[in-house]
Amino acid sequence: MAYWLMKSEPEVYSIDDFRRDQRTLWTGVRNYQARNFMMADHPTAMKLGDSFIFYHSNAEPSAAVGLGKIHRLSVPDPEQFQKKSEYFEPRATKAKPIWYCAEVEFELRFARPVTLEEMRGEKALAKLELLKRGTRLSIFPMSEAEFQHILRMGSGD
DNA sequence: GCCAACGTTGGC
């Protein structure tokens, strides 16, 4: 069982959208390292049933806001085939897709958001990828201890 | 809206 953080801009797809949908495809990832996490046969891949922190990036405030589970891996990202999508990929074919995504399942919305600023103040989270300077990766793994720590912070008083 | 950081592209 591994733990992850996945970023989404709430203006594009928020935790409330996720709660409404219950299940969604994590489309639009256009970075190879992040994509590889979502490809089942890749050495760095997620496992079905792994949990992740849902994080609002480019938000006011940017914050961890909930949890989800990995439900399916290696799903060709349908947006790469859609000419009108901003994620259209002309090099991709149905037979040879380039971009893949995971299907994820809603688990819970935190009682209160755990802001980036708060996380920066936590010693237990000092090594979290999110807090490293210049990190732009939209999906990355974290330890169980870090995951539980953020979950506790989000569970309210 | 600015801009630092960094991944990607493409000329050579």
Place this chain on the structure above:
DNA sequence: GCCAACGTTGGC
């Protein structure tokens, strides 16, 4: 296969 230019991410 180097690396400058360019585009994107995402905090502020």
